[in-house]
Amino acid sequence: MEDNEVIIIGGGPAGAALGGYLSKAGIKNLIIDGANHPRKHVGESLVMSTYRVFKDLDFLEVMESERFVRKYGASWHAPNGKEFAAPFDQIEQEGIPQYYTYHVDRARFDLLLLKQAENLGSRVYQGVHVKKVLFENGRASGVRVNIGGKEMNIPSKVVIDASGRATILGNQLRLKKKDTLFDQYAVHAWFTGVDRGDGPTRNYIHIYFLPIERGWVWQIPINEAITSMGVVADKKVFRASFSDLSAYFSSSMQTNPRLQAAMREAVQITPFTPEGDYSYSMEKFVGNHWMMVGDAARFVDPIFSSGVSVALYSAKFASEQIQQAFATGDFSEAALKPYEDKLRKGVEVWYEFIRLYYKLMPLFTHFTQSPQHRLDIMRLLQGEVFERDETKVLDAMREYIQKVEASDSHLFKGHLTAVPID
Ligand SMILES: Cc1cc2nc3c(=O)[nH]c(=O)nc-3n(C[C@H](O)[C@H](O)[C@H](O)COP(=O)(O)OP(=O)(O)OC[C@H]3O[C@@H](n4cnc5c(N)ncnc54)[C@H](O)[C@@H]3O)c2cc1C
Incomplete structure (x- = not known):
């Protein structure tokens, strides 16, 4: 019996947001978290793009009433004491009528988002550890859990890995590839x-x-x-x-x-x-009747505070794909693949930005000061990463770096690092 249409392993931002989206779409889901919330977590500064997901999940009111610290911008300090401030009110972001996002105590934020999923209709088990994902005839068919010392199987039509850096499914299927550039x-x-x-x-x-x-x-x-x-x-x-x-x-x-x-x-x-050991990617993010969201799929260096935004957007995209799968009855890897492509595109933009940043750090501050590039850099920093065609500034950064590499006397020459950018 598949009483739970979807089982979500992990009730962090990715799992809770996905539960919320699915519940809103009328898809029965069970979120299972091994921890009892509130639990501590790293990743306390959000980016502007998170607004849209909060709005979709009727969560903005909670963010405001809980009085999380409003984050109006980011500031960068060079070793020589120079400061470069980037306020968020310099660009308009579609569908975002405020010029601030939030800093959060993750224990409180994650608990509230999980509660919101519950309010919207998700069932939530806390303090229940998922031991492994079950497979039958080449498809995910449920999870094996430990409840109060007793092991049992819980079946479902779809299994979602939202277990964060525990990467339960990536480990089980040996799909995890450590980042070779960043350690x-x-x-x-x-x-x-x-x-x-x-x-x-x-x-x-x-x-x-x-x-x-x-x-x-x-x-x-x-x-x-x-x-x-x-x-x-x-x-x-x-x-x-x-x-x-x-x-x-x-x-x-x-x-x-x-x-x-x-x-x-x-x-x-x-x-x-x-x-x-936190930078890695999975060889694939989907398979027959399973998907990965948030850190369970991919983790990039946190320099630009991208993690929670990626977790929330992966939940949004996964929920759209799951709704389609329920509409067509096709839960195969091929049918779920468009979700992976979409998420990968966005995370790769973050990753490219991070590589270019670490390749030549003064270039970042130079571009944030440049009238030509400043606003495009701001768009990236605010989380607008899911359309690579709209991130031409990365090409401009790459070209600039190539010029510095080719020159003998460029002021930035001594700042180039060994990070490869191609
Ligand atoms: C040093 C550092 C700094 C960071 N700074 C930022 C930042 O400033 N801003 C930002 O946006 N992001 C930041 N991040 C990234 C951020 O922490 C993550 O991207 C984000 O928490 C991902 O959410 P998630 O829901 O995918 O995973 P998580 O939040 O990790 O949630 C996963 C959940 O799964 C549960 N779980 C795990 N295994 C099991 C199991 N077997 N059974 C049941 N439940 C299980 C866990 O208890 C947990 O609650 C940072 C990360 C690091 C390492």
Whole structure:
């Protein structure tokens, strides 16, 4: 018996949003999360494009009434102390009538979104670990779970992997391909007493470049008092510091003058959490009667705060594809493939942007200052990535880099890194 038309493994933003969309479309779904929410999670700064999904899911009212911190822009700090601010009110985004998005305490945000899915009609099991996806005759047919120490099978017509970086299905089917270019590692914690300034950029996300390759620090306001701080760098850099994360963190804070000033009175209030091995892609995102959404499908470096937006849009696209499958009765890999193509296109735009960024970091700040390219860069930063044809600025970045590579005397020559861009 397939009482659950769709089983969704994971109740993070991808799983909860998908449940919400399916429930709105009248498709019965069960979300199973191994954790009991609220549970802690990294990924606290959103991009503007998330607005559309919140609106679709009648969730904007919740975002406003919960008073999540409004994020009006992003600011980038070079090691020499120079600041480049990018306010969000410089471009119009179709269907987005506000010039801010949000920073969120993920424990609270994820719980609220999961509750919203429940309000819309999803069934939710929490504290229930999915052990594996079941297959019969070459198609996914349900999941095996552990409920209170007892194992049992739950059948369904479609299985969705929304398990985040646990990537349950990618591991089970051995589809996971580690990113060969980026092996980044992060350490983060919450602080009080961070000096965020008083001006209009006070509640922006602040990104501080560190004077090491692909090294940076995020500063994300969680509420008036609490600020999330995280250091990101190549894993090799961390390896040398594993034994003393605290010393590593503190010394990183000294390497950018603005950051040092911001942290002068800071008091740590949560333990350091490390996050590693996080860039990968699956060979495929769909199969017969199964799909992957959010981080379960693909994870790219978090420098542009893209993860939650990708998770939400993957849910939107997956729900459209699933509705079509129910309409036609065809749940085959071929029938579900257009979803994969659409999602891949968007994530690849983020990935291309990230590669070009890490290839020549001063180029990013140069383009954000350039009257010709500034607005196109802003569109990307605000999450408009699903139409590659509309992201010509990436071609312009690539051409610029090629010119620097070919020149002997270009000012940026010494900043080129080994990251390949083709
Ligand atoms: C260092 C770092 C910084 C980041 N910064 C940002 C940022 O600023 N902004 C941003 O948008 N994104 C950021 N991200 C990315 C963001 O964290 C993710 O993209 C986002 O959480 C993806 O949502 P998801 O629903 O796919 O997965 P998750 O949020 O991870 O949810 C997956 C859920 O699945 C459940 N689960 C896992 N395995 C099982 C199982 N076997 N059975 C049942 N349930 C299971 C888990 O309990 C979890 O609740 C960052 C990521 C990293 C690593």
